[in-house]
Amino acid sequence: MTVWDRPEPPTQPVPLDRERIVAAAVALADEGGLEAVSLRKVAARLDAGPMRLYRHIATKEELFDLMVDEVHAEIRPEEQPGDWRGALRVLAQRTRQAALRHEWLADLLGGRPALGPNGLAVTEATLAALDGLADVDTVLRAVETVSAYFTGAIRREIANLRAERATGLSEHDWQRASGPHVMSMLATGRFPALAKAVYDGTDVDAEASFATGLEWVLDAVAAKLTLPGGDSA
Template identity: 35%
Template sequence: MTDVIWLRPERAATGRPAAHDRAEITAAAIGVADRGGLDAVSMRSVAVELGTGAASLYRYVASRDDLLDLMIDATAAECRLAPPTGDPVADLVAVAEGLHEVMVRHPWLPELAVTRPALGPGGVAVLDHVLGVLADHPGDAASKLEVFALLNALVATFARNEFAAADQSRRAVAYLGHVAAGGERPRISALFDELSTADPDPRDRRVTALAALLSGLLG
């Protein structure tokens, strides 16, 4: 049996008539992950989500790894792909921001994007778009594929760092608020007031960094 799920038949040739399809199973697995994280995803939990038995899922997917590959690729299909403008850096940043939006919707995704990237129909659509953006770039096929891989890795890294920073920031701000409320440290109170009114959106920094990295990459 091939390791690539998209090269296998959608379901086993023998057994009962199909009650579900890969799209339904994938959506159920994503729902489980969105609520409980990756650790919550198992053949059993997805089967419960679908109201069926775990054994029945094996007619459609061979393992949890198959589920993860399907989940990664299905989220790639959510990425907004705007028509190219002719500015490769700006167009790739736009792709990156589309991928980032998807990762914000699915906080479990950045980890998978870094540790086990998968390429199915959804990912191929994003790759094809990136190749269109780079159509006039003199780089060879291998270098363009590297740009695609690095784009995904960069976005996943930004998302992971932002999630971690947000969690650390919440804890720090909670204690700073406690200290500021005591009124005994006016500089801390002033700092807390400024933090409370600051714009926490890191988008500008992310877009600037991505543009600089991509400009260097494309030469």
């Protein structure tokens, strides 16, 4: 039985329910990451005894599931785009935006499917946007491919943000600091392809890189989708 199938206990004199518990857990995670979240810490945040929380949530993993579903409410668009490409683009962009607001989300993306009501609503809306474009298996692989791209890209971006905070060096500061070492290695002539990338490549910010990569992935997905009648998507 999942946490969503299990009924909550009766209201106590001091109100406590899953909604308040999850809100407190999200606030703790926003402040200090997932390592700052435990049932005891959430209980302390709510000025409640830890055993009271166990009446609502059995494990920390259940709490994480509820937190992810809470954020899925932010990911789900109020109005779904009318075409499959727009739907997948919005899913990717809104997931990235949610992860930038809640960096801990990056640590929980890409695991088991989200089974909460908000997560299921996001999945339903996404699959509905591709309904009829191809057979079910092709549609599922298309969604998995786009999800794999934005999950990896988001994790990389969040990792860079965390490294920036840990070292106190921005991306450009780090590049300047590591520049002498990189230049000396390139001067050996052993890395010609890397040298070309360093000297001739264009530096873009994370948002532009994310958007470009997403469009390339969507182009690849379009080549696999076929509209009724045999026209390419």
